[in-house]
Amino acid sequence: MALWSRAQQQDFRSRVRGCLLGGAIGDALGAGIEFEALEQIRSAHGDAGVTGYVPAYGRRGTVTDDTQMTLFTVDGLIRAHVKRDSGAWHPPTDVHHAYLRWAATQRDWGPDERRADLGWLGREEWLYAQRAPGQACLTGLTGPDAERLGTVEAPRNQHSKGCGTVMRAAPFGLLAAWDPGLVFQLAVECSVLTHGHPTGYLAAGAFAVIIHAVARGGTLEEGVHLALALLSERPRHEETTAALRAALDAVRAGTPSAERVEELGEGWVAEEALAIGLYCALVAEDVKSGLLLAVNHSGDSDSTGSICGNLLGALHGETALPAELVAELEGRGTVLQLADDFVLELLHGPELHGTTGWNERYPAA
Template sequence: MIPLWSRAQQQDYRSRVRGCLLGGAIGDALGAGIEFDPLDRIRAAHGPQGVTGYVPAYGTRGAVTDDTQMTLFTVDGLIRAHVRQGSGGWHPPTDVHQAYLRWAETQSGWGPDERRGDLGWLGREEWLYSRRAPGQACLSGLSGPDAGRLGTLAAPKNPHSKGCGTVMRAAPFGLLLGWEPTLVFQLAVECSVLTHGHPTGYLSAGALAVIVHTVLRGGSVEEGVELALALLVERPGHEETTAALHGALAAVRAGEPSAERVASLGQGWVAEEALAIGVYCTLVAEDVRSGLLLAVNHSGDSDSTGTVCGNLLGALHGETALPAEWLAELEGRGTILQLADDLVLELSHGAELHGPSAGPAWRERYPVG
């Protein structure tokens, strides 16, 4: 549970949660149509500045990818974990794993199976049943005969994978405001090894979660990076993630923001590069618009770097700072807002929603087995 706050503090928290999830989805959608294009092709097709707004992807403008899909199911799993805690059970990675298995079904199924009682309201959103270039490690870790096994730090799924599929879904762990930063970091790590077992992959996820968490607590992005670096150095295999964050800070000091400086940090296909690009573009952004456009106009995984940058900028500035025309066309905006508000409700008023005297509505919305 989050601490008892004034009404103004609660409103600020909700605005930042909404901003984080909506901002990540906007960044995802901005990059979706150019994800696999080199920068010269992007500029040839869209002008010298590259894309300046949504371009068609998956048959529409404002379409999101697997990055946003998995982020939403992460939130769903975290809410269910807190609901379960009220009845005596408490192991959040298990609930997040179950949520990811439900996401994996959306990548092959035609639509929700109404016979299943564990889907909850999110699993019945038909627009989510669409394959949007999911990462191979995410798919392989959540399908096949080993799908039901819970990956752990001692026995992770895909132990050699450090793809950005860990970090692009990690921001929701930073929204657990009542948690201590070390626990936020640890939970993000434990939920990363459900699909990605390389230390750089899961430590990059932990780092992003801590940076988001710091920002929601009123700190700066720089303070979040410094805290992440302090937590990273205690972990075996931290070197690549640590170097990536130092590289992002060095790029900020190097001069005017540019696509070339983004390119110096990598292409974003692996976790530490997506983290570094997202952090760099957040730190040099004059506003949300400029930061997101910088984050997607490069030769690489534009939707994932846009997602990370959007998560950070949205958490930093809140939902009202997001460009209205991008919000208006964003696929799934209503679903994202409902989930954001439900997370805030659960973390602030969980006892009222599913305590001994509560009705069944919340548990039907977020069923736990």
């Protein structure tokens, strides 16, 4: 990536920022209606459903565990790259440790200043809030067995395919210099830390590959076809493959609508959330219309909104995001700072690793 031109580096930075901000915006748009049926949403907000942020967890523009875990995924990936200098290179371990730090935000009142491993993200007090975290994420990262690293052969929560494995997987796709097959595999290996059903971790791998394609300047369709090809090589891929094909079929079925979204499912499980988020990104006339389509349905509105936002943000870059939604987003400064640090690490890591400030922000231990 160091050989990229300045224009390419600027484009990549915009896509990373767009992906993380877009996901957070979609998450916040769906947060206030996550557990409501479409009829309830329309009754409360009009026939068009929500058209902007509605209050959730005490304010407008609030994000949920989807954004929280996505940010800690980025933190884990940065630390993996920092540790690479020492010869230690196993990103799933670093992402696992990052998820354990996220789990601490779900039980502690605030950052434990005695912990040297928190880094700057773990000291962000606004992240210490429960926002309806998924049960598999919690059980996979808490309890006496929490330190055990789940693997594909011995995953955590082996029967779970909840969407919590997909909604945090976009950052793997932002490893733009990696081979798509490696991106897919890393997303799988980090999914089984909490979700062990093949559909759960394969959906995460597919999502990461689609993000990867658009982060490198490709189209959503190119990303989907590459994901389908990689899925075909994996056992028990059928549910995930069928969900992606259903999303493509829905694009050709006619005018986009909430009812058409609901034909793809409710989004509580991984393959349905991926299908809904992808469909809404594929048919979006602009970022805002795609995000609103992704959240106005009966089901897991914040997760489908987050997935759609990750896709559209990576596709179009941060300047395409609706300014009024960016301005009111909870934690915007944290999201942007982490996005920029991720880009700095990928583009200029060796120059940073010997500096005290960087090591304090992302301690390798």
